[in-house]
Amino acid sequence: MSRAGGSCSGITSNSSNTLEYLPVKSLYEAITIPFLKVNRGAAPIDSIELADSIDSIESYMPLFVKIFLSNESSISTLPMKQGNRKINKPRVGVHTSIAGGISKSVERAAELNCSTMQIFSHSPRQWRQTAISAEESDRFRVLRNQYDINPVFIHTSYLINLASLSDTVLPKSIDLLSYEMRTADEIGAEYVVLHTGSASGEDGKGARKRAASALMKAVPAGKYRASLLLENTAGSRGDITSSIRSLADIIDKCNSDSVAGICIDTCHAFAAGYDLTTDEGIEIIFHEIKKYVGIDKLKLLHLNDSKKPLGSGVDRHEHIGEGFIGDKGFKKLLSDRRISRVPLILETPKKSDDDDKENLRKVFKMLGI
Ligand SMILES: [Zn+2]
Numbered sequence: 001m002s003r004a005g006g007s008c009s010g011i012t013s014n015s016s017n018t019l020e021y022l023p024v025k026s027l028y029e030a031i032t033i034p035f036l037k038v039n040r041g042a043a044p045i046d047s048i049e050l051a052d053s054i055d056s057i058e059s060y061m062p063l064f065v066k067i068f069l070s071n072e073s074s075i076s077t078l079p080m081k082q083g084n085r086k087i088n089k090p091r092v093g094v095h096t097s098i099a100g101g102i103s104k105s106v107e108r109a110a111e112l113n114c115s116t117m118q119i120f121s122h123s124p125r126q127w128r129q130t131a132i133s134a135e136e137s138d139r140f141r142v143l144r145n146q147y148d149i150n151p152v153f154i155h156t157s158y159l160i161n162l163a164s165l166s167d168t169v170l171p172k173s174i175d176l177l178s179y180e181m182r183t184a185d186e187i188g189a190e191y192v193v194l195h196t197g198s199a200s201g202e203d204g205k206g207a208r209k210r211a212a213s214a215l216m217k218a219v220p221a222g223k224y225r226a227s228l229l230l231e232n233t234a235g236s237r238g239d240i241t242s243s244i245r246s247l248a249d250i251i252d253k254c255n256s257d258s259v260a261g262i263c264i265d266t267c268h269a270f271a272a273g274y275d276l277t278t279d280e281g282i283e284i285i286f287h288e289i290k291k292y293v294g295i296d297k298l299k300l301l302h303l304n305d306s307k308k309p310l311g312s313g314v315d316r317h318e319h320i321g322e323g324f325i326g327d328k329g330f331k332k333l334l335s336d337r338r339i340s341r342v343p344l345i346l347e348t349p350k351k352s353d354d355d356d357k358e359n360l361r362k363v364f365k366m367l368g369i
Pocket residue numbers: 231265302347
């Protein structure tokens with residue numbers, strides 16, 4: 001056991017430097033011995049068993065190395081029980097149409113085997129606020145419970161601009177955001193997802209300050225049961241929330257109970273310059289989330305490929321695997337344990353009913369669901 005103890009104490013350090021200098025054999029032993037210990041308790045480990053396990057564990061190497069390099073885990077938290085290993089899978093859903101009534105969206109999501117979903121509460125390109133009957137709200141609640149669709153996200157109207165300098169747009173935006181929060185409470189949706197707005201020719205900082213004060217008027221702390229999430233944007237001209245730091249800037253200026261967290265859209269992040277096709281790019285975005293917002297505040301991922309290249313600043317969604325992020329990027333991202341509890345919603349193009357099915361099929365396959 002002393003050998004095991006010696007190896008373990010070297011590798012359990014969170015420093016990636018330690019790992020870099022370990023010879024390959026020690027690295028294998030350092031991973032294998034704790035693995036055996038988890039499976040067999042305190043029983044002694046002999047060298048034959050160790051050698052066999054080193055062979056069988058090779059297939060797990062990429063996962064283990066990624067976890068060690070992620071700089072925030074320890075051996076004791078690894079899901080290492082082979083055979084009946086239980087790794088948490090995220091819930092997956094699509095942005096679903098409410099045509100024919102809001103409760104119809106639940107049936108559409110359930111038909112696609114979704115376990116979470118996102119909807120617009122009304123036409124997203126109109127200011128008009130549509131009342132939802134109590135009957136329809138009740139039906140929505142019953143169906144989502146029946147199909148275990150949880151959480152439910154409402155995506156706010158595209159017209160809302162909390163950074164607007166216009167005397168008409170700003171109050172209308174505040175009013176419409178309040179309506180989205182009210183509707184969420186009526187139908188029992190857990191979250192409302194907001195594109196905060198864009199600056200009209202002035203610097204982002206001033207615009208974010210204005211957006212934060214408008215946000216607190218629309219969503220006073222404690223008024224609604226639903227929680228508000230801010231989504232990152234693609235970085236087109238006037239965008240004030242294309243970096244994680246800028247999202248955090250608004251959250252920091254708000255009352256702590258007004259904003260529950262963030263939604264990261266993969267297409268927007270890629271268009272804004274986060275290279276989700278590489279390990280380094282993925283580490284950068286997670287590092288920024290951890291540093292500026294907190295990993296626990298990442299409440300939703302919008303899974304969209306990008307029609308435009310890295311850093312284009314253009315928001316054009318593409319089918320999963322068919323854009324510049326590609327299968328490679330999504331496979332990396334979806335195998336990252338940091339998203340294992342984060343709901344995933346597709347907002348991919350829909351030309352036919354089969355589009356959602358095909359995109360979901362790819363995501364389920366990558367997740368091993
Ligand atoms: Zn999105």
